[in-house]
Amino acid sequence: MQADVINQIVLPLGLFLIMFSLGTTLTAGQFIRVLTEPRAIFIGLFCQLLMLPAITLLLLKLFPLESQLALGFIILSLCPGGSTSNIFTFLARGDTALSVSLTAINSLVIPITLPSMFAIISAYQFDSEILITLPAFKLVVSLILLSGIPIVLGMGLRIYKPLIAAKIERPSSVASIVFLFMIITLIVVQNQQMVVDNFSGIIGFTLIFNLLSIAFGFAVARAVRLEISRCKSIAIETGFQNGTLAILISVTLLEAPRLAIAATFYSLVMFVTGAAFSWLVRKH
Numbered sequence: 001m002q003a004d005v006i007n008q009i010v011l012p013l014g015l016f017l018i019m020f021s022l023g024t025t026l027t028a029g030q031f032i033r034v035l036t037e038p039r040a041i042f043i044g045l046f047c048q049l050l051m052l053p054a055i056t057l058l059l060l061k062l063f064p065l066e067s068q069l070a071l072g073f074i075i076l077s078l079c080p081g082g083s084t085s086n087i088f089t090f091l092a093r094g095d096t097a098l099s100v101s102l103t104a105i106n107s108l109v110i111p112i113t114l115p116s117m118f119a120i121i122s123a124y125q126f127d128s129e130i131l132i133t134l135p136a137f138k139l140v141v142s143l144i145l146l147s148g149i150p151i152v153l154g155m156g157l158r159i160y161k162p163l164i165a166a167k168i169e170r171p172s173s174v175a176s177i178v179f180l181f182m183i184i185t186l187i188v189v190q191n192q193q194m195v196v197d198n199f200s201g202i203i204g205f206t207l208i209f210n211l212l213s214i215a216f217g218f219a220v221a222r223a224v225r226l227e228i229s230r231c232k233s234i235a236i237e238t239g240f241q242n243g244t245l246a247i248l249i250s251v252t253l254l255e256a257p258r259l260a261i262a263a264t265f266y267s268l269v270m271f272v273t274g275a276a277f278s279w280l281v282r283k284h
Contacts, residue, residue, distance in 0.1 A: 011248050012142075014179045016150045018244060019107065021172030022083045023154020024165040026104045040095075040221075040230050044102040047217045047238040048080035049113055053121060055212055063205055069198065072262030073209065074121055076246040078114045079263075081106040083176055084274075085240035092278035094232030102237050107151050110245075111143035139253055147245070176244075183247055184264045198261075206265045210273050214239035232281050240274060243267035 056077040060070050081103040089099035118139075158165040217238025221231035243263045250259035 011183065011252050012146055014183070015146050015244050015248050017172070018083065018176045018179065019147050020150035020154045021168065021176060022103065022107065023151035023156075024158050024172070025083070025086070025100060025169055026151065026155050027158065028155075037098075039224070040098055040226055040234070041101060041105070043221055043224055043226065044098065044234045044237055045105065047220055047234055048102065048106060049117075051216060051220070052080065052213055052238060053077045053117060055216065056209065057121065059205065059209055059212070063201075063208070065201065065205060066198065068256065068258045069202065069262055071122065072246075072250060072259040073205070073266075075118065075249055075259060076241050076243070076263045076266055078117055078121075079110070079242040079246040079249070081237055082240060082242035082244070083173060084271075085237050087173060088240065088274040088278050089233050089236050091275075092232045092236060092281050093229065094236060094281075095227070095229040096233070098230055099233045099237055102233075104151070107147055110147055111140050114143060114249075115139050139249070142253055146248070179244070183244065184267055188264060202261065202265050203269070206262075206269045207273075210239055210266065210269050214273065214277055236274060236277065239277070240270050241266060243270075 053074070056073055060073065064070070065073070083103065086096060086099045086103055090096050154165070214235045218231050218235035221234040226234070241263070243266060246263035247260045250263065251257050
């Protein structure tokens with residue numbers, strides 16, 4: 001399969017289907033929780049939308065990476081959540097409803113938060129040449145088409161055809177994980193020399209980034225005295241990123257597959273650390 005077909009057709013279509021399947025798990029009540037239980041939602045969004053990019057910038061100052069790798073991690077830090085975090089929250093016996101609510105809200109606001117924060121952070125971190133090449137309008141439109149619209153369609157299916165939505169929920173979750181690993185494999189194959197040359201630096205940075213994200217999410221939630229189940233949820237939501245979306249932005253929208261290396265490695269690491277964290281906190 002040619003790279004252009006993968007980048008321009010397979011990857012966007014895959015993300016559309018993943019976000020559609022996520023939409024089939026959502027209800028209007030999960031958005032209403034923002035009004036009825038604002039504290040937990042606010043803390044979760046604070047950790048994901050503000051604290052995570054701040055951690056990324058701090059780590060890049062302490063452990064500088066090659067510019068494309070650094071930019072890839074910044075893109076990743078602006079792609080919070082994803083359906084995978086909901087699965088690991090369930091395994092950890094966290095507040096699954098909170099996890100799904102945070103995923104839902106992030107998926108709908110990301111067309112606004114990602115481009116705006118990306119412009120601010122990249123202006124601070126990088127030179128003007130990178131900023132000129134960013135297709136801001138295309139990015140916003142693509143995020144709406146590939147994130148917002150499929151979620152709304154999925155929610156519509158759940159409302160009007162709940163039995164069909166229930167039947168496809170589990171298979172679609174499995175398919176999302178399989179699809180992500182397929183894309184990861186293709187990215188590694190396409191950029192194998194860069195992966196080999198920077199393996200130790202990338203894996204070390206990724207592991208520190210992921211563990212710090214989980215720890216900070218849990219610590220902030222505990223500091224404001226949220227229930228332990230909600231602390232687990234916020235920790236996982238902070239530590240799990242939407243790797244598929246970050247890869248799509250890098251490969252399809254920015255046409256820079258090397259930027260996707262960060263999301264590729266992070267996606268692999270977060271499955272391992274997420275499983276370990278879920279096992280450790282499951283009994284608490």
